[in-house]
Every structure is written in C-alpha cells, then in structure tokens.
Amino acid sequence: MRLGAVADDVTGACDLAGRVAEAGLPASVLLTASADAADAAVFPGDGSGCAVVALKVRTAPVAEAVDASTAAARLLLSAGATQLYQKYCSTFDSTPSGNIGPIADALLDVAGATASVGTPATPGAGRTQYQGVLFVDGVPLAESPMRDHPLTPMRDSNLVRLLAPQTRAPVGLVRWEDVQRGSATVAAAIADGHTLVDALTEQDLDLIAAAVRERAADAPILAGGGAGVATALARAEMRESGVAGGAAGLPSVPVTGRLILAGSASAATRAQLAAFRGERHVLDPRELDRDADAALARLRDALAAHDDRRSPLLIHASPEVAAAQEALGAARAAALLEGALAELAAVAVHEFGYSHLLIAGGETSGAVTARLGIARLRIGAQAAPGVPWAVAASAAPGGEERTIAVLLKSGNFGGPALFDDAWEVAP
Secondary structure, X not given: OEEXXXXXXXXXXXXXXXXXXXXXXXXXXXXXXXXXXXXXXXOOOOOOEEEEEEOOOOOOOHHHHHHHHHHHHHHHHHOOOOEEEEEOOOOOOOEOOEOHHHHHHXXXXXXXXXXXXXXXXXXXXXXXXXXXXXXXXXXXXXXXXHXXXXXXXXXXXXXXXXXXXXXXXXXXXXXXXXXXXXXXXXXXXXXXXXXXXXXXXXXXXXXXXHHHHHHHOOOOOEEEEOHHHHHHHHHHHXXXXXXXXXXXXXXXXXXOOEEEEEOOOOHHHHHHHHHOOOOEXXXXXXXXXXXXXXXHHHHHHHHHHOOOOOOOEEEXXXXXXXXXXXHHOHHHHHHHHHHHHHHHHHHHHHOOOOOEEEEEOHHHHHHHHHXXXXXXXXXXXXXXXXXXXXXXXXXXXXXXXXEEEEEEEOOOOOOOOHHHHHHHHOO
C-alpha cells in the first residue's frame, strides 16, 4: 500500500506520519505540492510507504483550501498512491462553511470515488466518537477547551450536524454497536457521500481499516479523519507483509543548539510552559505592533547569549492572549506572532547554528517551516504519541543548506514534561 494523505496543517501531517511510521510503514511529510516536488521520489522506500502533503488550509478561504488540497491529491496519485486519505484535526476544527466538507467533496472527485469513510477518533490522543458525538479526553467536544478556540470555536459535539452544512453530499453514521458486528457490516453501511464511524478503541479503528480495504478492492474510496484510521491501515499493511513495527532510525544531527518556539495557547501547551524550568523569554504581539525591530533585537540577543546549547532555550507567546486579541484583533495578533517566531527560527539556525527546534502550534509550525525553506521531513521516533522528531534540510537565503532536527507539535498534544523530555529521543 502506498498511503497518500492530504493534511490541512503541518502538525497534523506530522501526527499522522509519526503514528504510521511507528506502526512500521516508512513515512515522510512534503511541505509543498509544487511541480518540483513531483520530480522527486514522493513515497519513501521502494515498496509500501506513506507520503503526507502538509498544507496550511484549516482556516483558509474555502476556494483556496480546495484548490491546494486537490493539487496535493493529484500529486500523490500521480506518484502512485493506492489509497488517498484526508487528514483533518482530531477535534474536527472547522467553521460552518468548512473546510472539512468542501475538501472531502473535492477529493472524492479527484479520487474518482463516490464514498468517503472515516472518523476523527484517535484513542491514543484521547479522541473518541460515540453515537456521532466527538469526545476529547472523555468530555464532549463542545464542553472541551475547543469550545473557545480563537479561530474555530466548536460549539456542537455532534459530527453529523457539524459536517452536513459543509458538504453537497449526504452524511451518514455507522454507530458503535454496528462496528462491533465486524468489518463486513461497516463496509456494507458505507453509502455514497460521507460516512462517519464511531470508534472507542484501536480495535474499532482496525475494523474500520479492514472495511476500507474491503471496499477499496472493488472501487476507489476516500478514507479520512484523524491519524487513527491511517495508523490502522498501516498496521493492516504490516500484518499482511509480516514486517514488525517501529519507526526507522534517522541520521544523527550533532547538537549545536536547542530551541523551543511556542505560539500555541492550548491547554496542553500551557501546561508544558508551566512545567518548563529552563531559560525562557516572552513575546507579546502588542510589543511587536509597537516596535517589531526592537522586540526581535531583544530576542536575537537572547539567542546569541545562550551559552549552554544542550539546554533548550524557550521563546513563547505571552499568556495574555485575550488582551492581545482584543487590542489588535485575532488575525493580526496571530500574524505578528507567527511571523516573528518564524524569523527567530531562521536567525537561530542560519546565524547562530542551532540544530534542534521544537515548535508548538500548528500555525506556528507552518510559518517556521516555510521561513526555513523546508520542503520535506523524514519522520523518525515519537517523543509523545503523535509528536515525532524529523530531520530536514533548511535552505539559507544564499542557497546553502543545513541539516536540522525538528519536532512540530500540535498545541493540544504531549504531556506537561514534553519540553524537557523530548530531547531524549531526538536524532
């Protein structure tokens, strides 16, 4: 199987690729769907593998999101993908108009399929679906911290109700009781349009993956959701091939500096910030709005002065998120912060030689990888479920490349000690 996934953000792409690689399927993440990427070997390895195209379209205008997603899907199919996958957030981040539904409709057309099937459920990350309701760490989505997300506030927990207004196709549900009857029952219940499937355990995901494989044997089908079903598809492939699981090793990257850049305001990232005991510096969008040059100069000096390069230096967004958004507007505050953190990443890598970067937040990760000119991530071991290390080439403005290790973390992922412990499995 060549699993080709279209992901709506960078950390989601790494989440999927990390879990798939841990299951034993070689995985890489492409950060462009351009024609240049098509000239390279898209899928890792000579046989089965997984390639994920990481986009930045979760909150983009619908037309832009659809265009980028279809281009990525065409690239993957032209490179030999045998199963197309739509990766969206395990908390179903979306607005009333999209972008999960419009992208799903478009990918059906590209795949030549009439049906999609999937679930955001990823039990290893505390995401489960029951009776069509999404739970986050045991709490209904609309009662979780996602209720007050600044860009995609989730005020309904019922996924059928959330998805139906976003798509021109019918939306169906396979309930958990039917999943327990086996993969043949799930396969038979998949109708034209989009089918969401309840899942509480990894075994449920294995049944969904088996149903996808059964249906795909007769006609193309679009799979999708969080990383859970993709991981189950990888497990099925490994069982069939008789190959043991475990992510492939990455080349060693000599440690010449460790830097954490945190733009996320999620509950998990806040806990990681609270637990971190190393050197830290705060960046406030209001400071950037007043005098960006002075703010960046202050932090550039901190990067230069940090002597113990094996001890991570942390630069993070001010916890006064609401005040900054009220003063500047949510979009401007986010743009200022992402741009500044991306610039600091480039300064750290190409001026001061930092070798290892841990980036917290999907939008921040997208901005950083774009600024560093990273085109591809080779995925290795996970520092936490859904949080893998990767090795990449970063292009300097003059064209010179540096090999660096990067960990791109969804704001919601990882335990409180991640900022201290992640380095133990770094390449």
